Amino acid sequence: MINLSNGQYLGSNKRCYYAGGIILTETEYHNKVFEGWHAHENNHISLIIKGGNRKERKQRDTAALPGTLLFYHQDELHRNLHTSHPSKNINLEITGEFMQQYELGENDLEKMARHPDASFSLLKMYHEAAQADHFSASSIHILLLDLLSDSKKLHKKGPPAWLKTIIDFLQDNWQQYPDLDELAAISGVNPVTIYKHFSTYMGCTLGEYRRRLKVQHALRLIHIGTLSLTEVAYYCGFADQSHFIRNFRELTHFLPKAYQKL
Secondary structure, three states, X not given: OEEEOOOOOOOEEEEEEEOOOEXXXXXXXXXXXXXXXXXXXXXEEEEEEEEEEEEEEOOOEEEEOOOOEEEEOOOOOEEEEEEEEEEEEEEEEEOHHHHHHOOOOHHHHHHXXXXXXXXXXXXXXXXXXXXXXXXXXXXXXXXHHXXXXXXXXXXXXXXXXXXXXXXXXXXXXXXXXXXXXXXXXXXXXXXXXXXXXXXXXXXXXXXXXXXXXXXXXXXXXXXXXXXOHHHHHHHOOOOOXXXXXXXXHHHHXXXXXXXXXX
16 A cells, blocks of 8 residues: 655656645646555645546546546545556645645545536636746635535535436536426426526526536546547537637636636
């Protein structure tokens, strides 16, 4: 078994940025690496940019494809199997010092990783790290703390059953465009209830949530490599290329072409 300390991963680090208790790393895998059990010193989140593998943990396996976001507890044993080459991850580590400073527990970080905007926030943090100027560290801290705050609010409210029904339907049918009446019929509540309370629980409007789902799928499609950016925009249901670029940049701080080059 291997224990990895601050900023260490089994692949090769292309970039590593330290921001006062937060470590952002861009890690590449061009050749086969150690496939045995290993663990990391810090809690961390990994966003699969390209390639991927099968993540095996003690209690479950996960197919890690482009666009997948994974959370790992401190010292959690896992191993990476059947890695596709080349692969690339962006990793966000939160050190014990940072957690102590802001009175955070591992459950807070795990909930944060389940937030609908977690992937987008991580990309924004990475974009800030790439600037590497006097404002980068503070901007990264703010982005992380904002995401933590939003995730605490969402989980504190305890979304009702009708909302879970709607979210599951939208995620499974993200290329469809059901109106409020259809969603009301699916969830068994009045359309006014959805209109009034969706944003209270989700932190965004129904329309914004749908656009986020489309950009989330674009993250995966861009690095599969079989579609052009124009085809990705069309497949994900954007009206035109400019609409796609505007929404993608707003959520990730990257232009689609720049993200494609990562």
